[in-house]
Amino acid sequence: GAGVSQSPSNKVTEKGKDVELRCDPISGHTALYWYRQSLGQGLEFLIYFQGNSAPDKSGLPSDRFSAERTGGSVSTLTIQRTQQEDSAVYLCASSVRVGEQYFGPGTRLTVT
Amino acid sequence: AQSVTQPDIHITVSEGASLELRCNYSYGATPYLFWYVQSPGQGLQLLLKYFSGDTLVQGIKGFEAEFKRSQSSFNLRKPSVHWSDAAEYFCAVGARQAGTALIFGKGTTLSVSS
Numbered sequence: 001g002a003g004v005s006q007s008p009s010n011k012v013t014e015k016g017k018d019v020e021l022r023c024d025p026i027s028g029h030t031a032l033y034w035y036r037q038s039l040g041q042g043l044e045f046l047i048y049f050q051g052n053s054a055p056d057k058s059g060l061p062s063d064r065f066s067a068e069r070t071g072g073s074v075s076t077l078t079i080q081r082t083q084q085e086d087s088a089v090y091l092c093a094s095s096v097r098v099g100e101q102y103f104g105p106g107t108r109l110t111v112t
Numbered sequence: 113a114q115s116v117t118q119p120d121i122h123i124t125v126s127e128g129a130s131l132e133l134r135c136n137y138s139y140g141a142t143p144y145l146f147w148y149v150q151s152p153g154q155g156l157q158l159l160l161k162y163f164s165g166d167t168l169v170q171g172i173k174g175f176e177a178e179f180k181r182s183q184s185s186f187n188l189r190k191p192s193v194h195w196s197d198a199a200e201y202f203c204a205v206g207a208r209q210a211g212t213a214l215i216f217g218k219g220t221t222l223s224v225s226s
Contacts, residue, residue, distance in 0.1 A: 050211050
């Protein structure tokens, strides 16, 4: 079946602009995660959604970052007033059971 | 604090030679353990996982890993490396409960020489 998809694959934006990144999880997967992969930093957890429960936002680095998940499926990660340090690859993962996460190809964000 | 350490940033192995990538973790209890591989421009692909039982686990592409509780390690091995194995490898741990994010090591880049 189809895996996790993310769009766009690449995004170049000017400092100060807002961006939206999209994640389409595997059908039937109730859990959805966002991670950020920065050069030299590895992967950092950002936010987690499980069904209709309130999301775990503990990894969001600042209030410029927000995410929503509509209808328990597609998720959008929004970064407001982008900064150069936001440049990274943003990865989405979905899961249907504990311990297994399936990752999308990521969105490479470059802030100029 | 919970953490994953991959001591080797970059390893070069000759094609056909054996490979071992190291991973150590610090965690409150025995976590779930994973190895992921990332090829350039790609997402992360799950190579193998350890949940319980036999401490030697087999994965895809001929990889295996051994969980050693006493050493808090989960090293990845392959007996004979192929050029297509060149990629970045990440070790990760996760709690044995729903809704917890994985904690990743910083990765080891594998280069394969001919």
